[in-house]
Amino acid sequence: MIKYPNQMQKVPSSLNLKKRNLKKANLGTEFEDRINNSNNYYLQARIASIFKKPTPVQIVKVDYPARNKARIVEAYYRTPSTTDYNGIYKGYHIDFEAKCCHSTSFSFAHIYKHQIEHLITIDEMGGIAFLIIEFSLYKEIFILPAKNLYARYKLALKDGKKSISHQDFIDEGYLVPTGYAPEIDYLKVVDLLIAKKSEQ
């Protein structure tokens, strides 16, 4: 059995956040945790190897208070180059961004332009790329393929409608089945995307 150290210990990433940010931060983190748990299930079952990338941090100052235990004392969050998750499933390169939406529509303000472009690049290079989104109001999770996300984005630039509604996700996305093991069985939808890709 392969052990991956980061999954064995929880990191208190939201420690010392201001109280007003705490609730929102936790909600997003909870969705991430469920995806991470699902990825852990997929890995243990030898179905897929998909990981969340570390949060990019620009390290400015490091202290060495005792015996080589480096302590970072000044650092800043950086803009991520790419997306949250990637890995391999059935030989396909998988790449996706995960978002938790607390409204009735997903605003393009919550995703970087270069992330959308990264997803479409992966799709064009033969990978499976998408946005996975949880609508907390509806308790529903959708996958929107990179192509649809990109088309919506270009439309937004033209007509100024800077968000994708819950109904748009129903019409153009795929509802992700949830359960116990794995909690979020998103590879079921990826199977559909792979089938579509091999038709092309």
Added chain:
Amino acid sequence: MIKYPNQMQKVPSSLNLKKRNLKKANLGTEFEDRINNSNNYYLQARIASIFKKPTPVQIVKVDYPARNKARIVEAYYRTPSTTDYNGIYKGYHIDFEAKCCHSTSFSFAHIYKHQIEHLITIDEMGGIAFLIIEFSLYKEIFILPAKNLYARYKLALKDGKKSISHQDFIDEGYLVPTGYAPEIDYLKVVDLLIAKKSEQ
């Protein structure tokens, strides 16, 4: 042209390192920079999309000194879950660890057991996984496929020889061509690994 923010600005990652660590750290960083430059070339030429993962950091304390500019004031380096680099090339999932070796042999002390196991998992799942290593003494770069690395590792557990010599890399690895654009043309070797994989 797709712009990826992290490649546009250099991060002074080795700032405030103790002097005795500085030289070694810089040498490793220089090899990483050259791989990153090569990846940037591959991406701009639409050949491949391969990125270095951010350094994993456990964030303990964050301050908000002014106008939402979060400042991390206590954090620690974490053990990476997987490897340094991954991405997509010719539809294949690519995954590798990069090391700079200043000796005549590469010691297993410089790579985690779970990283070797991760590479072999990726290989078994249909990806292209390897160790890329620069021997600074010989000014040579080699790729050692995951299978060979794993076999060497199992041998090391048995016979106690806890390193892979430069000669072993010559015998079992592939010399990586270097030049101007890209500086390290490691996808040439990946082409050979893909050809070998499709024969299987």
